[in-house]
Amino acid sequence: MHLLDNKDRIGSLLLLVFSFTYLQYAFELPIDPTAGDESFNARTLPIGLAIAAIAFALIELFFSARRVDENRISEAVQGFSWIPTLSLVLLMVVYSLLFSKLGFVLSSYLFLHASFLTLGERRIFLSGFIAASLVVFLWLMLTRVFGIFLDSGDLYRFLFGLVS
Amino acid sequence: MIEGILTGLYTAFSPINLMMVLMGCFAGTFIGMLPGLGPVSAIALMIPITYGLDPASGLILIAGVYYGAIFGGSTSAILINAPGVSGAVATAFDGYPLAQSGQAGKALAIAAYSSFSGGTIGALLLFAFVPFLAQVSLSFQSADYFALMLFGCTAIAAFSGKGQVVKAILMTLLGLMLATVGEDPSGIQRFTFGNPDLYDGISFLLLSMATFALAEALIVVLKGTSDSHAASAMESKNLGSLKLSRQEAKDIAPTVGRSSILGFFVGILPGAGATIASFLAYGMERNLAPDEKKGEFGAGSHRGLAAPETANNAASTGSFVPLLTLGIPGSATTAVMLGALLSYGIQPGPRLYIDNPAVFWSVIISMYVGNVFLLVLNLPLIPYISKLLRVSRQFLTPIILFFSLMGVYLVSFNTFDLTIMVLIAVLAVIFRILNYPLAPLLLGFILGGMLEDNLRRALLIWDGSFTFLWQRPITLTIMVITLLTLCVPLISTVRDSRRAGRSDSVSA
Amino acid sequence: MRELKRIRYTCLVVLLLFAASATNSYAAERIHFLIPGGAGGGWDSTARGVGEALARSGIVEVASYENLSGGGGSRALSHLIETAERQENTLMISSSPIILRSLRKIYPQSYHDVVAVASVVVDYGAFVVRNDSPYKSWQDVIEGFLENPRGVNVAGGSSRASMDHIVAALAFNKSGVNAKQLKYIPYNAGGHAMVGLLSGETQLLSTGLSEAIALAEQGEVRILAMTAPERLDRVPNIPTLAEQGVPAVFSNWRGFFAAPGTTAEQLIQFETLLSELYETDEWKVIRENRGWTDFFVVGDEFSAFLDQQEEDMSALLRELGLLN
Structure with a gap:
């Protein structure tokens, strides 16, 4: 070795x-x-x-x-914080796999909130609020202002019908 | 000509058009800051909005969006090491380290000033030489472009510090190898393993986001709180300060001058463009720098930041030469600009300049007004933008990861790309730990495709013989410069070490 | 404190309602375009041009666009097939390369797997030389080629065995010379191929007519021939290959496809929608500025047209040895 x-x-x-x-x-x-x-x-x-x-x-x-x-x-590599780094990598992989299932808004929110907590943020509600508002703001800008189409996700279609 | 310029100015400064340029700059900066949405997508998204406007206003809106998006791209390259367009890669080399040392405001200001100067000098060159330039842009053939790309590769020397030469070459080769994935010019699928997601090759954006932005963010987490230096740098009072000392300004002025001219002429060539210009300018500045300053490159050198920023903006201005005088788009950005011009009923070409100089000059002036307004608008915003870095790490890092992933997704709309990206980022982190430089990888990747395309074309045209290397004067000239660039530092190192050896033996 | 909470809650509800109402419009009022390439490309500008004209003239209420590039265009095709049940308002734009790439097995699927709706615009292949070229007609090119096949470099804006190469091969083939000997120089975009021609490294350029017209009108190049069946009203002075004794006709159509399983009713709805488009002034403006030529072929006629083109191309590819 x-x-x-x-x-x-x-x-x-x-x-x-x-x-x-x-x-x-x-x-x-x-x-x-x-x-x-x-x-x-x-x-x-x-x-x-x-x-x-x-x-x-x-x-x-x-x-x-x-x-x-x-x-x-x-x-x-002495003193490297492996656990948070690997968790982030894992979260990114999960995010990319869940994206088309849960849709942009929900999967991005979950990814952000989970990553905030992974990196040691303790204020659950504050971090949730930041994640949610960032995602919703970006979603509004992209879809409503710039007219970019974002997949609403299988879950949304399951709940609200097939209209894409 | 004067009359045309005056008409152009008159239309540009009407209140409605000033509104347009303001809106355009804001929208462009916002879009450009999302890595992945560069000038191309920004303009493409704006074209439908401008259908209802009259051509002058539409054009001015587009101009604002265009410069805004370029500046936005530099901003994300400097602040979070996320160069979303290939022209901003060289900006990240020194811009990011500078921002990390607590001088984000200064880095952004240098970027803004130099891109403004690049655009201005470019515009002046355009005014002075436009009738002759069309011929220049047609004088380059595939053989010459091949030589130019090879010359571009010498910029890797800039990343090879002590004992790093072999590593830098290895990473460049790795980049070149990654560039071969996808359909080749003879229509054959290479290294796609039958997976349709790989047919179009690995996208530049994916690779740059994975190796620069994601890898950097992960490294920061990996090194954890032990790295308190960066944290204290962020607390620095000067984070948002724009101030450049007189000495600093004096220091970058010659760089700006040289890089503008180089950038402009590279930009004129339809097959080269802003990215090559920025690499060449970066390489040139490092080669010209005195030995004691060479070490600063890659670690936050002011010149290293000013050079590519100036060059890529001057090149963007230069790329209007083939677009407007020949009607030929040399890059994806000018192609979408051509689309915009066509949708206003403006057909660029040699006749436009002769028959309709007012339109010709109003296009150029609109673009220039965009450049001016961007500077006026963004300088006051820089202190606020740079405070972004003061957001605490547990929030900033996930947001960087999120924006990088989003940026790639917004171009391909393919979640497969996201998985690939994470994989590449992990490999990039490993290479970072092993102390292998990643910038040459990206350089090799960007130049690789163009290098092979042009070489294969040249060989086809010359019936498989390499004689073009010395039979075409332009090719020969560039090849000689390339060899000199490689050999001169080598000779001087050998001489230095011999001298050092001699003095050693004397003292012994 | 409680007040604040209530305001926050109300905001959230309003936002959610807004989001829901925005996505739940009625089916007939919205149309969704699936674009197999990135923003700013040829497919993209056609789809957005059509959508914009439809929306502005009030034929549809909302037009949305989804850029799904990748796999040389095959991702959009497979996406349309896989998610057919929720794509009832979707039109995918495509063009001649869909046939070519399916034949060359780059696409796992082909246009037979989706429903052909209509083509909207057409472009023809054009053969362009520099102003100072010794070639004055297509016949001159062929004579030059017969003298020295390696002396005629043909530039095109895509790789070997794709559109520009195939159209050139077709023209040479129908001129009675061996198109296998053709020296095709691939560039990665039409603009770059044009620069190659103007810089003098190639002698002939194979490109789209609309792109060539713009430059010919500027007086930089001459168009020797094009692949339309007969001369076009817009450019009456450009001869066809057919009238020069070369029976090479090729139409690069751009048209729309719907998801598999689309009902006859829906098809008719799409067809009326597009025929209404042709009547609008908005469309006329967009079409004229972009230099597009109308080419409205609908339904069964469109399918028959596609089948014919597929047959022609497959015969040509076989002859060139590009297909086994």
Whole structure:
């Protein structure tokens, strides 16, 4: 584990893995059969990029091998607040999944209010009021003033009928 | 010409039109501040509203909206690191760090002054040279654009501090690789894995919101309260202050001058535009800066903020040259502007300038009036806008996340994009922790598509031979400049280190 | 304190009522446009132009617009199919590429899966050269091509195998030369392709007629030929390919589709709505400013027209080797 506890090494390994995968797919890209005489086709650039990236990732890996005790990840992440960050990420994913179910207004309100509370806000009513008024204001501006269509959501349609 | 200009001025300053420009600036600033809704959507949304107005008022409203949206975009780039349009990416490089150090007002003021100056110098250049400029914008071919994009890539040097060169190159390559997703110019789907949501490629907005705005907001949460420095900076009394010292103003003046001219001429080229202009200006300023100032770039340099802001506004003015003198839109923004002009029955083209100079100049003057009013209107608002940063973190962070997600959703209306965005943001956070710079990723991504398109066109046209690199004078010139930009710092570093080595051996 | 609470509560109720009343209008008075591309594009401006004329002339009360870009336009199509039961007031705008992309399997669905309502406007393919070009007629282009196929670079504003390329291939094919040899240079927008032509790196431009007319009127370029069946009243001096002995006719229509399961009654309602549109002055103004040509083909006739176009295109794609 000690060997992997280095920023440069992990970073270049990540990019190396990505580039190899990308290269493999690049070799499988189809080529337009009617443009056979062209020297530069759909594969040319991706293959070139992947090879360059692999080369540079190897260089970075090589140099990181000489700086064994620098740039420790374990030092960099000391004192990080993982729980609120991961909760926020989770909330964003849930928000994106619930968006079309609950509609813009409700899902955005829930997302905002939940995130406020996640980040340590204690005043439930105040934060709820801020979330609600922000969402309603934005909704009014977007739909009524600028005429942008926002999905009202499956729940709304279930409750109030099918008119979209 | 003079008569045309006077008529233009006269119409622009009628009370009803002043009202229009005011409304336009407000609406534009508001729309532009939502990341994702840039000048293109702002104008597209306004066109139906202006159907009933007479052309002069409609045009002036559009002008206000246009400049408002550009300024709004810079505002969100500076305050919350959310560049919603590609022209504002370089603005975020130095604008955001400056705002974070407690000088949000100053950052916004520099942005406002420099974009105003860029627009003004651009307009002056337009007045002086308009008859000759049409030819300039047609002198560039795909081969030359390829060279220009390559030159744009040298701007990554600006992000490669000590020991970061390889990392910056790697991230640029990653950006270039991400740009290949979607349909290629020969009509082949690349890296879409049969998923229709990927056919059009990854959108710029999604990538920039995920890697800049979302990642930054998450990092702030991750570092938690331990980072009290930022918090105290926000409490600073100068947060909303616009004041620039005389020395500071003197310092950015030459930058503004250089960047305006560079931006204007890049803007004239229909295949380049404001984004390339802002990157080139940023790169140029860093290369010209004295060594002790180079380190400031990316950490809140005034010049680093003024350069791209000036250049992108001068470029926007420049992009009116192909639009008005040739009737050719060079960018999405000018395309929607063309739509607006057509809906007022104005057909831009060479004849417009010859047959109907009054209309021609009133279009240009309306745009300029928009530029002036924006400055007049927004300067007094800056102290209030910048106080936004004083909103406490537990409210501000979720709101930033929400607006970034909304911005992407409002363009694609696809919740799949939101999920992808969160995924990319998480990866971006990991790269940030590993100390890999993300700006080159975005730079590579933006330039990647254009780089490949132009290279492939050039090769097709030259029947697969690379001879265009030295047979076309413009291409050759740009390639030589590119090589010089890359080599000169390298040579001087080698010389310095050799000198340093020698002095070491002497002292030993 | 209690007073404040009551005011707040009243505000909330009023807001909710406002929201509810705004969304619950009667079916016949509102029309919803589904646009497969982003704001500001060609589909968008046509749909908004039609909607604006309908609303301003009072034919419908409210017109709303939903931009659903993505998947090269296929997202809007699948959305219309998947949510058909709640799309009874919805018209999706589309144009010839819907056929092309379905044939090339870029779209999982095709226009057969939705209900064709009517086409409203049409644009034709145009072939444009610079003023100083040695080509004076379409015949000159073909002769030049026969002499040296690599010497005629054809610019277009979309990728290979999409609209501009296919229209050019059609014209060359019908001129009796091998369109497989065509050197097509793709640009990413019509405007950029025009710059390519004017900068001298390409010799011929394949583009939409309305876009070309504007520039030809400005005296920058000449239009050698276009793909309409006969000359147009608006531009009587532009010859068709057909009259130059090349039987290549192609109409890039823009029209509307309704959700699958739309009843015959509703269809008639849509059709009367659109035919009323043609009578309005609002429409005439918008159409003239934008340079659109009316092309009102309705119902079964529209479906038959689409089937014919699909057949023609599929034959051409096969011949070019772009379809197996």
